[in-house]
Amino acid sequence: MQPNNLWSRYKQKYGHLPWFRRYEFLILxxxxxxxxxLFLMPPKGSLTLWTGLEVIFSFLLYIAxxxxxQMDREKPVWLKNILAILLFVLFGWLFYRxxxxxxxxxxxxxxxxxxxxxxxxxxxxxxxxxxxxMFMGLWTAIKxxxxxxxxxxxxxxxxxxxxxxxxxxxxxxxxxxxxxxFRAVPPIALLIVVYSSLPYSGIVLSPFxxxxxxxxxxxxxxxxxxxxxxxxAIHKNQIESARSxxxxxxxxxxxxxxxxxxxxxxxxxTNRLIGLMKRTAECSVIAIxxxxxTAQQLQSWYSNATPLIIGAGMYMLVLLxxxxxxxxxxxxxxxx
Amino acid sequence: MGQKIDTQKxxxxxxxxxxxxxxxxxxxxxxxxxxxxxxxxxxxxxIGPSGSGKSTFLRCLNxxxxxxxxxxxxxGTEIVDHRIDINKIRTEIGxxxxxxxxxPHLNVIQNVTxxxxxxxxxxxxxxxxxxxxxxxxxxxxxxAKQYPSNLSGGQQQRVAIARSLAxxxxxxxxxxxxxxxxxxxxxxxxxxxxxxxxxxxxxxVVSHELGxxxxxxxxxxxxxxxxxxxxxxxxxxxxxxxxxxxxxxxxMIL
Numbered sequence: 001m002q003p004n005n006l007w008s009r010y011k012q013k014y015g016h017l018p019w020f021r022r023y024e025f026l027i028l029x030x031x032x033x034x035x036x037x038l039f040l041m042p043p044k045g046s047l048t049l050w051t052g053l054e055v056i057f058s059f060l061l062y063i064a065x066x067x068x069x070q071m072d073r074e075k076p077v078w079l080k081n082i083l084a085i086l087l088f089v090l091f092g093w094l095f096y097r098x099x100x101x102x103x104x105x106x107x108x109x110x111x112x113x114x115x116x117x118x119x120x121x122x123x124x125x126x127x128x129x130x131x132x133x134m135f136m137g138l139w140t141a142i143k144x145x146x147x148x149x150x151x152x153x154x155x156x157x158x159x160x161x162x163x164x165x166x167x168x169x170x171x172x173x174x175x176x177x178x179x180x181x182f183r184a185v186p187p188i189a190l191l192i193v194v195y196s197s198l199p200y201s202g203i204v205l206s207p208f209x210x211x212x213x214x215x216x217x218x219x220x221x222x223x224x225x226x227x228x229x230x231x232x233a234i235h236k237n238q239i240e241s242a243r244s245x246x247x248x249x250x251x252x253x254x255x256x257x258x259x260x261x262x263x264x265x266x267x268x269x270t271n272r273l274i275g276l277m278k279r280t281a282e283c284s285v286i287a288i289x290x291x292x293x294t295a296q297q298l299q300s301w302y303s304n305a306t307p308l309i310i311g312a313g314m315y316m317l318v319l320l321x322x323x324x325x326x327x328x329x330x331x332x333x334x335x336x
Numbered sequence: 337m338g339q340k341i342d343t344q345k346x347x348x349x350x351x352x353x354x355x356x357x358x359x360x361x362x363x364x365x366x367x368x369x370x371x372x373x374x375x376x377x378x379x380x381x382x383i384g385p386s387g388s389g390k391s392t393f394l395r396c397l398n399x400x401x402x403x404x405x406x407x408x409x410x411x412g413t414e415i416v417d418h419r420i421d422i423n424k425i426r427t428e429i430g431x432x433x434x435x436x437x438x439x440p441h442l443n444v445i446q447n448v449t450x451x452x453x454x455x456x457x458x459x460x461x462x463x464x465x466x467x468x469x470x471x472x473x474x475x476x477x478x479x480a481k482q483y484p485s486n487l488s489g490g491q492q493q494r495v496a497i498a499r500s501l502a503x504x505x506x507x508x509x510x511x512x513x514x515x516x517x518x519x520x521x522x523x524x525x526x527x528x529x530x531x532x533x534x535x536x537x538x539x540x541v542v543s544h545e546l547g548x549x550x551x552x553x554x555x556x557x558x559x560x561x562x563x564x565x566x567x568x569x570x571x572x573x574x575x576x577x578x579x580x581x582x583x584x585x586x587x588m589i590l
Contacts, residue, residue: 237433237435237437238437238439240400240433240437241431241433241437241438241439241496242439243400243423243426244398244400244426244429244430244431244500245426245427245430245450245451245455245499245500245503246423246424246426246427246451246455246503247423247450247451247454247455248423251454251455255450255454256439256450259441260439260440260441
């Protein structure tokens with residue numbers, strides 16, 4: 001009868017292995033050593049030769065353990081994953097501890113959320129603090145996004161369908177010209193040009209309308225290509241069999257081609273959607289108080305970049321659910 | 337008045353009259369002055385070597401291909417004319433393709449009812465009833481709620497036939513309906529076509545199923561190089577062909 005203690009169990013489990021595969025003691029030693037050097041020793045400020053050697057040694061030791069564990073087929077996957085993730089944690093920790101960065105100042109200039117509850121020169125009775133101002137900016141950005149999304153989708157769908165059905169040589173040249181020109185122009189340049197030149201032609205639009213118009217024109221060009229490629233991807237046979245039943249070209253497009261094309265269109269369409277939301281930031285050059293414009297005003301007022309960080313977070317707030325939604329819609333179409 | 341025209345039309349025995357039909361693809365002369373006449377209730381089979389223009393001829397008859405010159409009269413109406421509403425003509429002509437061409441985003445009964453509802457402006461309930469009857473007739477009624485991708489080739493082709501029949505056409509075109517199918521599926525499709533022929537439908541069939549042609553057709557057209565080189569009853573064409581090329585072609589496929 002063998003004694004049932006820790007050591008005998010260890011021998012039973014790993015005794016058959018040669019010494020270089022019995023590295024559990026190595027991990028143990030490593031953990032003790034790392035915890036001591038990195039966490040318990042008092043911080044040394046800047047990197048000296050001795051701490052440098054310590055860090056390098058600790059690192060090599062970790063890599064040795066990692067490699068041995070990853071190569072061992074008997075080790076469970078979760079252990080391998082944890083060790084791999086720990087490598088990144090180690091990197092992060094080392095950078096934080098030894099890079100000599102002034103973390104407290106970084107905090108003060110980039111993550112100073114206290115200033116967001118203050119009021120300033122831009123405050124009104126409705127927008128009494130900076131949070132409200134930023135969220136009003138977000139709402140403006142979303143409005144620009146939704147308007148130009150709807151208009152450009154209709155524009156692009158119309159052009160793509162007309163190009164496919166009417167298929168008139170001269171008309172195609174004009175549509176191609178529109179698509180090529182507006183894909184070649186940087187949105188920011190077009191915004192400035194339209195905003196500053198349109199009033200001379202007697203058309204005076206608000207900055208908001210100018211922004212929507214410009215983004216619609218540019219997005220329409222891209223989406224036209226997206227829709228066209230989706231429509232072209234549907235086999236000619238489908239249209240022929242629809243036409244042979246007596247459906248008109250428009251009905252064949254609406255009932256047969258487009259429902260099938262949507263499945264192909266959704267991924268690139270989502271890409272353009274995300275791009276469009278981010279491109280609303282470019283409307284800040286024509287004095288629309290959207291997210292970036294508001295954040296920049298606040299940044300210069302406080303000499304503090306916290307509003308920009310919050311602005312970046314706001315784009316994520318809108319875009320992450322949107323991408324999720326697009327994935328759900330796409331999966332649903334695939335299963336149907 | 338409408339009735340008067342109808343009776344006039346019905347008096348003509350020929351439902352399809354083709355004269356001097358030419359078709360070019362660019363510089364390539366496919367149909368070189370075809371003449372043909374197809375009577376009401378006739379089952380016409382077209383055979384010929386590949387590239388002889390059988391499919392192109394069939395597709396010209398409902399203008400899926402635009403004929404270059406010539407005259408095609410369907411039920412007395414000249415269709416080689418851009419002023420006529422070709423969609424109206426096409427509702428009278430069913431067409432069955434080689435690769436079935438069912439709509440993959442719609443299930444079987446939706447495939448069948450799409451055209452009656454959207455072209456004939458039929459109520460969906462009514463169209464569904466007609467559709468279910470047709471599906472029963474072609475023997476795929478139990479698959480009505482399935483999507484085409486879940487059906488075998490033979491079932492898909494039978495659904496395609498039902499889809500064409502749902503428009504209650506006067507003429508049916510079959511463009512090599514069985515050449516993409518396995519032998520046992522060929523039989524089930526041919527059975528449906530045989531039943532259709534017996535019901536008195538005017539049919540134009542491009543096919544290499546000689547057994548079926550011999551049994552079910554009234555007339556065989558042999559096409560060669562864009563021209564009809566032999567025309568007559570199956571017995572005449574298969575057993576007493578006059579043309580040298582017909583004999584050659586038949587000896588190759590028999």
